[in-house]
Amino acid sequence: MREPPALAQLRAQIAEIEGVAARHAHLAFGVEAIDALLPGSGIAAGALHEVAGSRELADDAAATVFLAGILSRFEGPVFWCLRYRDLFAPALHLAGLHPDRVIFVETASDTHVLTAMEECLRHPGLAGVVGELGKVGLTSSRRLQLAAETSGTPAFLFRRASDPDKRTEGSAAVTRWRVRAAPSEQLGIPSLGRPRWELALERARGGDPHLWIVEGCDAQGRIALPAQLADRPAAQDGRQAA
């Protein structure tokens, strides 16, 4: 017997009130070429994601703004756990993440970052939790993934100064991103154009690795594909290590 539509609607409503639906919510990048490759066509809320730059500070800066762009489009306050104070908060604003929405938690070590993240992830209703750290073990990442699933809050492990050539140990994150600065368009005048990044999806549970050249976040936190550049599959790029 089929369920009457009214009942189904009611169930959906209850699910939404209870926050169950949020577990399955996905935030699309709004760039078709990227979203099409992601399971659920976007960044899953209620899951753990990994984002890395490289040993170059400029790449870590790009990853920072990439994260800010994603978080700015989720609703609610953001908890950003860091080990030291080198993040320049106004830059987050540039990607649409207002400073009033971000609470920083400055902890002294990787372990404390993980503790703080887990504590934050027990609280539903946050836009996201970011933890900047160097290393993370499989067990710790599993705990975070579980906590994120329970609360429906997206969690981001921001691997600082991570070496792209080194094989990273496994983690329970559903996606792993690497953001690196790429040469921007030459404007021909002494001024810089919109920044470009080499955005690599190094791992996606239920999806394939891929690499794009994108234009950095705009004031609404959206990235875009440059007009004259087509995307290419990851396998063709020598630097890619999925």
Place this chain on the structure above:
Amino acid sequence: MRRVVSLFLPSWPTDRLRRMAAKPPEASAPLVTALPDHGRRVIAAVDAAARQLGIQPGMTVTRARAFAPNLAIVDADPDDDLEGLKRLALWAGRRYSPLVAPDPPDGIWIDITGCAHRYGGEEPLLKDILRRVAASGTTIQLAVADTAGCAHAVAHHVPSGRPTIIAPGKAHAALSILPVSALRIEAGVAEELRRMGFERIEQLIAAPRAPLAKRFGRQLFKRLDQALGQIPEPIEPIFPPTVPRVRRSLLEPIGTAEAFGQVIADLVGDLIPLLVGAGIGVRQLDLLFERVDGQYQVIRVGTASPVRDAAHLAKLLAQKIDTIDPGMGVEAMTLIAALVEPMGPTQRTGLIDSGRRGPDLAALVDALANRFGPDRLYRTQPNASTMPERAIGIVPPLSPAGDAGWDDDSPRPARMIVPPEPIEVIAALPDHPPAMFVWRGKRNRVAQADGPKRLHGEWWREAGHEADMPFAVRDYYQVETISGGRYWIFRLGDGERSTTGPMKWFIHGAFA
């Protein structure tokens, strides 16, 4: 490890009089207090000036006058002195640790076990005490040690303008070299011991106990053992009389986290109605564990805004249970609302959950602040400053939203390098952007650049760099390297006049 601070206030009665008097006795005149004693008047307390002249407690007033004709004499009031000491202890209790007690006639105890981390260590904590007490015009000597007896002995016998820290486990060594009179024994006993040849405590430790105990009573070795930490010496803490406080004595000693959790829930349940009745919320909560052996253990939690939500408070306390060493068991627990603030009846009290879906930020912020320290949580707000490193204001995490935003035109690196690091640059002076820079041993060729943008302001003097040179100008460039990395570099000085800066180049941040 237990850590006890002993404050010794050598001129407490006179310092107190000076502070309290509307018209203080002249600062230069020596001040003493006097007590009647068998028809004479005897000096009870002396201030520093009088002590310097050789006037000592126990002297007759007549004799003291011979030392200083302009001596100011006030009647002593030991009861008032003790009251003042209690008030000082309660102040310390609010500020440092709830385990405080007066140590009459001229000192207080503070048990700072597990409290020092909030001040960044014992030394900053002690310096804070010293600075604040000294600022009120009170002469103070203080020491911290593993035992109350040792701290007391050191505070009284090591005159120093700085806190004396006896490292954990070093009580024995510290006591050894002090005179026997440091043991808080009667003056007569100390004198007699000295005549028998016992100058220092180490001699007493080495001596056979039985004959001495027979002669002087058990008190002598009790004090010695207390100071050495061989028998416990709890300090009986005092509490402010007016704050809400609930206590539960337990039928039998408990020691497990589950049992503590249950008692915490009961105590919080007892406390909430008191808070509701008084229209207040808690900002700071102390939970005291009275152990079977008479020792006290304490948990202190703070909240960012007034709270009287039972679940919230119980959770904050429960988070810290693992810091408690139950020893042989805990036989009573006391919950003290050490700091309260008015709280309107409209706010939720825990009985009625409004069912709102927004995150309970206050609870999360409190949980994190109690784990990592309240100053580790912050939000940022624009700060009016020309220099980028000072453009960020740090505000408490739950402070109201600021409406001002950052200037959208000024460049904002995502990652700052603080302080800026010197780099080597190849550039055509004065206005051209660099063509290449070397940072941390790596060459970076510049593909394109934006700038210069000139910032005027003081040089970052507080960082201690070239503090005496008032450089006023920095020329900033945003550069993009061949590989696409964007950096923020600047030249100190305008490139023309050396008074504006030494033409050195620095890297200050990285852009996305």
